[in-house]
Amino acid sequence: MSEAVDVQIYSLQGEQNNYSFAEQSATLAGTDWLEKILAVKQTALLSVITDPFDYQGIDQVIPMQPEQYFMMDYLLPADVQGANVLEVGLGSGVLSIHALQQGAAKVTGLEINPKAKVYAGFNALINGVSDRLVIRDGDVNSIFAPVQGEKFDLIISNPPFEPTPPGMDYYLNSSAGIYGFTFLEKMLTTVLPQLADQGVLQIVTMAPGNLERPEMLIKTAQQYLPQGATEIICDLAPITYAAFVDRFVGIFGQDKSLIESMKAQAASDGVTHLHMCILRYRHNAPSSLTISSTPKIYEPWETPLGI
Ligand SMILES: C[S@@+](CC[C@H](N)C(=O)[O-])C[C@H]1O[C@@H](n2cnc3c(N)ncnc32)[C@H](O)[C@@H]1O
Numbered sequence: 001m002s003e004a005v006d007v008q009i010y011s012l013q014g015e016q017n018n019y020s021f022a023e024q025s026a027t028l029a030g031t032d033w034l035e036k037i038l039a040v041k042q043t044a045l046l047s048v049i050t051d052p053f054d055y056q057g058i059d060q061v062i063p064m065q066p067e068q069y070f071m072m073d074y075l076l077p078a079d080v081q082g083a084n085v086l087e088v089g090l091g092s093g094v095l096s097i098h099a100l101q102q103g104a105a106k107v108t109g110l111e112i113n114p115k116a117k118v119y120a121g122f123n124a125l126i127n128g129v130s131d132r133l134v135i136r137d138g139d140v141n142s143i144f145a146p147v148q149g150e151k152f153d154l155i156i157s158n159p160p161f162e163p164t165p166p167g168m169d170y171y172l173n174s175s176a177g178i179y180g181f182t183f184l185e186k187m188l189t190t191v192l193p194q195l196a197d198q199g200v201l202q203i204v205t206m207a208p209g210n211l212e213r214p215e216m217l218i219k220t221a222q223q224y225l226p227q228g229a230t231e232i233i234c235d236l237a238p239i240t241y242a243a244f245v246d247r248f249v250g251i252f253g254q255d256k257s258l259i260e261s262m263k264a265q266a267a268s269d270g271v272t273h274l275h276m277c278i279l280r281y282r283h284n285a286p287s288s289l290t291i292s293s294t295p296k297i298y299e300p301w302e303t304p305l306g307i
Contacts, residue, residue, distance in 0.1 A: 004029035008052050009037055010064040011044030012072075012098070019069035025052065041126060046101060048092045048123040051115075061119045062091045062173040066298040067158055067276060071204040072098055074233060074278045075156070079200045080104050083153035086194065088143060088187065090135065091173060093120030095156055100129040104154070110146055112138040113172050143187055144194050151196040159183045161205040163245055163274070165254050165262060178262050179208040179271060181216055188224040192283070201225075201281040206274050208266075211238065213291060214275040221279060222289065229285035234293050235276035239301040241266045244274055 005028040010021045024040070026033040026049070041047045050063045072095070081103035087096045090109035099107055111117050117135050124130040139145040160183045162174035176183045184205050191201055207214035214234060221230050245262050248254040266272070276299045 006052050006055075007033070007049040008063050009040055009047060009049055010092075010094070011040045011047045012069070012094075013044060016077075017073050019072045021064040021069065023064065037126060046094070046097050046127050048094045048097065048127075049119060050092045058169060058172050059113050059115045060171050060173055061113070061116045062171075064094065066300075067204050068094055070235065070276065070278065070294075070298040071095060071156070071158060071202070074204075074280070075099065075102065075202060077102060079154055079202070084151075084196075085154045085156060086110070086147060086150075086152040088155065088157040089138070089159050089173075090120045091116050091158070093123045093133065093135075095158060096120070096133055097124060097127045097129055099154070099156065100124075100132050101127070104132070106132050106134065108134045108136060108147060108150075108152075110136055110138040110143075112140055116173075142190075143183075144190050147194060150194065151199070152194055153196050153199050155191060155194060155199070155201045157187065157203045159187060159203065159205060161207075163206075163208075163241070163262070165245070165248050165258050168248070168252070168254060178265060179216065179269075180206050180274070181208060181220075184217075185220055188220055192225075192227075195283045197284055199283045201279070201283070203279045205277055205279065207277050208241065208271040208274055209238075210270065210272050214277055216271070217275075217277060217279065218289070218291065221281070225281045226287065227284060229282040229288045230290070231278075231280045232289075232291045233278040233280070234291070235299055236294050236297045237299070237301065238273040238275045239299075240273055241271050243301075 051061045083104050085104045085107040087109045090111040096107040096109045124133045136146050160174050160176040161180040163180040164170045164175045207217035209215040
């Protein structure tokens with residue numbers, strides 16, 4: 001290897017409903033890093049490498065945050081076992097690797113970031129699941145075009161969902177319009193042809209709304225997922241929209257007036273808060289909508305999404 005690359009090593013610990021990640025830094029140079037990862041792997045449920053939090057390129061392979069173990073806590077074994085799974089937005093591959101370890105028959109992972117595909121492939125290898133993970137190029141314009149005509153028992157995604165100032169060159173893993181909702185909306189409008197009869201769609205996402213509920217997600221789910229049972233499980237503590245977008249001034253040096261105009265738009269659209277949520281949809285189950293809260297706080301919002 002000609003150039004040293006800094007990475008973060010994450011290892012999953014605990015059990016369902018109480019997962020968490022331990023982390024340490026490593027530099028990909030010489031062979032020490034591989035020994036470090038393999039040593040961590042001895043005791044962890046799974047281990048992955050990602051970019052560090054402070055990596056600033058748009059091709060960042062996203063580090064672990066509460067959203068990943070929130071998703072794992074709510075992935076039901078019965079939905080995963082034996083399933084033909086699609087993941088939209090593979091990143092480090094952590095969710096696909098977890099699904100395979102939980103008994104998925106096969107996972108197809110879509111990804112548009114070339115570096116993420118390399119990291120996901122490496123992570124699948126060290127976790128011993130590479131024979132059941134198929135990595136395919138994602139499509140920036142048409143999310144499901146790479147799997148057109150195919151059906152899946154389970155579709156999972158932790159999509160880009162961060163409110164992003166207009167015109168800002170932000171991470172591929174997070175950039176999603178001023179409410180963090182553009183990718184999710186595109187996904188919900190086009191996902192159904194890929195879901196098998198009785199198939200399940202499960203997404204972890206941040207979603208805009210008011211203090212009580214992620215109204216924009218609820219309305220969109222009602223509109224585009226009418227033919228089944230929808231559950232929305234919200235993390236106990238939302239963050240205010242203003243607190244979330246203000247950090248673009250402090251951390252990313254964005255123009256204050258641009259951020260104020262995002263807040264004014266949000267106020268006129270009735271968006272005051274952002275909720276971290278799980279959306280679970282069962283295709284062709286009797287139509288229903290349930291909204292609930294987690295018993296514990298997943299995202300404490302101390303430093304929003306860690307950065
Ligand atoms: C929030 S990250 C989640 C990564 C990983 N699943 C995890 O949970 O750590 C979202 C991922 O979606 C990828 N992505 C963005 N647009 C995509 C598209 N159109 N098709 C496939 N992947 C896409 C990004 O590059 C990024 O890796």
